[in-house]
Amino acid sequence: MTDTADGLRGLRVLVADDNPVIRAGLTAVLSAADDLTVVAEAEDGRAAYEAALHHRPDVILLDVRMPGVDGMAALPHLVRVAPVMMLTYSDETDLVQEAVRLGAGGYLVHGEFTTQQLTQAVRDVGDGRPHFTPTATNALLAHIRDHATAHAKPRLRSLSPQISSPNLSRMQPHVGQSTQSRFQLSGREAEIMDLIASGMNNQQIAAVCFISEKTVKNHINRIFAKLQTTTRAQATAKWLGVA
Known part of the structure; x- marks a missing residue:
């Protein structure tokens, strides 16, 4: 980080995008914030990695599709x-989903944020807080639902001989109002209990719920108290009705 004129610690940012107009626009927007400084620009993934090693920025803004080495190929190296x-x-x-799997701390889709939201997103990611625009959030939720459903089906098959049909509904990742x-x-x-049961950690839950x-x-502390549990595994078992 760098020191700003008023003594605040500022974030140093690297902007990687193959479109020079977008790079210039992002640089102008970010540079207008007192606590943000664009230290380098890059036109592809390879240039971004070289610039990152040279300038050691605090946050990297990375486009996905670029000629040569694209953003997805460069991402695993840049997050280091x-x-x-x-x-x-x-x-x-x-x-x-792949970007998050490879370590991206946020995902912003053009057209879904204001300049103020962009600068705040940079601050959030620089501070270790994930930031996603609506389309990206929906993509993560879709992944969570698919993951939860895939894990629920084997459990249903293995337990079905021992439980009656009314209990089957309690095996779903999302339980009903009666359980709540x-x-x-x-x-x-x-x-939040649904998200815990799907296997998400606190950081992922915070990103999805925007808290x-x-x-x-x-x-979670209140949930554990109400379910009379002390671990996520115990809480999930009670929530899904398999304790």
Whole structure:
């Protein structure tokens, strides 16, 4: 980080995009913020990696599709240098999921954010807080649902000989209102408990729900108290009705 004129610690940013107009626009927007400085620009993944090694930025903004070495190919190498936020027109679900798997700390789709939201997203990612625009968030939710469903089916098959049909509904990743009422969970707590049961960690839950990790922890503490559990595994077992 660099020191700004008023003594605040500023973030040093690398912008990687093959479109020179977009690079110039992003540089202008970010440079207008007192606590952000664009230290380098790059036109492809290879140039981005070389610039990252030379300038050691605090945050890297990375496009997905670029000639030569594209953003997805460069991402695993860049995340070893600094937090990376994808900033792109590419909104395909598979790309968003793959970017997160490879270590991206955020994913912004052009047209879904304001300049103020962009600068705040850079600050968030630089501070270790994930940031996603709506399309990217929906892609992650789709992945969570698919993952939860895939894990629920084997469990249903293995337990079906031992349980009666009314209990089958309790094996689904998302439980009904009766279970929520039985444990006296609020709507938000039930939502977070669903995400816990799907295997998400606190950081992922915070990103999906657009809340801080501290708030997630507070919710989880209340959930554990209501379910009378002390671990995620115990809570998930009770929530899904397999305790």
